[in-house]
Amino acid sequence: MARPVLIALLATAAFAACGPAGAEGLLPYTVAGDAVPDSLTGTKGDATRGRALIVERSSTCILCHSGPFPEQAFQGDLAPNLSGSGSRWSEGQLRLRLVDASHFDPATIMPSYYRIDGLTRVGNAWRDKPILSAEQIEDIVAYLVTLRD
Amino acid sequence: MKFVGCIAILAALAGTALATEIPQADRRSGYSFMGPDSRAMQDDDTSNPGMLWVLDGETLWKRKAGTAGKACGDCHSDARVSMKGVAARYPTFDKALGKPVDLEGRINLCRSNHQQAPPLAYESRELLALTAYVAQQSRGMPIEVGNDPDLAPFVAKGHELFTRRQGQLNLACANCHDDNWDRKLAGAPITQGQPTGYPLYRLEWQSLGSLQRRLRACITGIRAQAYEYGSPELVELEAYLMSRARGMKLETPAVRP
Numbered sequence: 077m078a079r080p081v082l083i084a085l086l087a088t089a090a091f092a093a094c095g096p097a098g099a100e101g102l103l104p105y106t107v108a109g110d111a112v113p114d115s116l117t118g119t120k121g122d123a124t125r126g127r128a129l130i131v132e133r134s135s136t137c138i139l140c141h142s143g144p145f146p147e148q149a150f151q152g153d154l155a156p157n158l159s160g161s162g163s164r165w166s167e168g169q170l171r172l173r174l175v176d177a178s179h180f181d182p183a184t185i186m187p188s189y190y191r192i193d194g195l196t197r198v199g200n201a202w203r204d205k206p207i208l209s210a211e212q213i214e215d216i217v218a219y220l221v222t223l224r225d
Numbered sequence: 226m227k228f229v230g231c232i233a234i235l236a237a238l239a240g241t242a243l244a245t246e247i248p249q250a251d252r253r254s255g256y257s258f259m260g261p262d263s264r265a266m267q268d269d270d271t272s273n274p275g276m277l278w279v280l281d282g283e284t285l286w287k288r289k290a291g292t293a294g295k296a297c298g299d300c301h302s303d304a305r306v307s308m309k310g311v312a313a314r315y316p317t318f319d320k321a322l323g324k325p326v327d328l329e330g331r332i333n334l335c336r337s338n339h340q341q342a343p344p345l346a347y348e349s350r351e352l353l354a355l356t357a358y359v360a361q362q363s364r365g366m367p368i369e370v371g372n373d374p375d376l377a378p379f380v381a382k383g384h385e386l387f388t389r390r391q392g393q394l395n396l397a398c399a400n401c402h403d404d405n406w407d408r409k410l411a412g413a414p415i416t417q418g419q420p421t422g423y424p425l426y427r428l429e430w431q432s433l434g435s436l437q438r439r440l441r442a443c444i445t446g447i448r449a450q451a452y453e454y455g456s457p458e459l460v461e462l463e464a465y466l467m468s469r470a471r472g473m474k475l476e477t478p479a480v481r482p
Contacts, residue, residue, distance in 0.1 A: 152412070185396060185400045185404075187396070194395075195391075195393060196390065197449045199445065199448050199450045202392070202448045
């Protein structure tokens with residue numbers, strides 16, 4: 077019982093310090109250099125769930141990316157193959173890439189999966205919701221770090 | 226100063242990132258991205274399902290409608306003559322209305338002004354059939370939209386919409402259809418979005434459908450709020466896309482996956 081309270085307190089403190097502006101409804105996170113070092117939820121994600129999420133069409137990942145998913149007939153090639161992601165990037169770097177890829181390149185076509193501000197004409201069904209929840213992002217990060225060359 | 230310079234450079238980069246329009250010589254119809262089966266289906270009128278709508282349209286062309294008791298053919302005679310090349314010029318600027326009108330809009334204006342008949346709903350069987358019948362008379366003719374200075378500001382608005390990021394996925398049409406055509410999205414090639422064959426038969430729809438239907442589906446795909454059928458925005462997008470495809474040949478009724 078004590079832990080969620082502690083996380084909430086820490087989260088509130090972090091939000092006051094450096095939470096992204098206008099992102100009410102999202103858990104605050106801290107960018108350090110090119111990474112978000114700490115879990116968005118305060119807990120480690122589940123890699124098995126992460127893999128299932130990545131190949132699910134509604135997550136949108138493999139519309140553009142391909143990866144080590146031999147059972148998936150329809151993968152994209154608009155973006156890098158996800159194989160070896162965990163060798164190329166640290167957990168924190170992967171987390172920031174998912175949360176807000178535009179941090180690295182404002183012209184990127186990769187959506188910011190954990191952002192609700194700065195968007196235009198979002199459809200009713202998706203308004204004020206991030207593309208992926210903090211839990212889903214942590215699950216995907218937990219899976220991506222296991223992808224080693 | 227350094228900071229301001231940085232912003233200026235970033236803004237310039239963001240601007241140019243979407244400014245890569247497709248060179249004339251590289252323009253390709255969606256037809257060229259299809260497999261041989263779909264091409265064969267389009268090429269043969271006896272296997273092209275769109276021809277069913279064209280035949281319906283031919284019947285409707287001759288059928289009297291509205292309180293004026295007139296058929297399209299009573300004023301326009303033989304569509305094979307009078308409608309030849311017409312669809313290649315749409316959307317066109319309507320001087321009386323002061324705004325662009327697409328082919329569906331023109332058919333409905335004809336109904337209200339000359340037939341005293343109620344407008345046909347977008348994507349109704351009748352409107353698709355009449356539009357397909359009229360557009361088929363221009364099959365093989367080059368698209369001519371983009372020459373009228375009155376239409377130019379609406380084409381410019383359409384272009385602005387085409388390059389504006391929208392929706393939860395924060396994507397513009399141009400991100401895919403200018404910058405990444407011929408790459409694969411979920412295994413299928415991204416086309417250039419050249420509107421050469423509308424209304425067209427889409428296997429995914431199991432039906433004929435309008436360009437506006439396709440645009441709305443794409444806009445929903447980026448998780449943005451789709452513009453309403455007949456809205457100025459959709460007509461502006463149509464005008465931009467048709468001017469972008471200027472010189473390409475009409476294929477109505479096309480077949481697409």
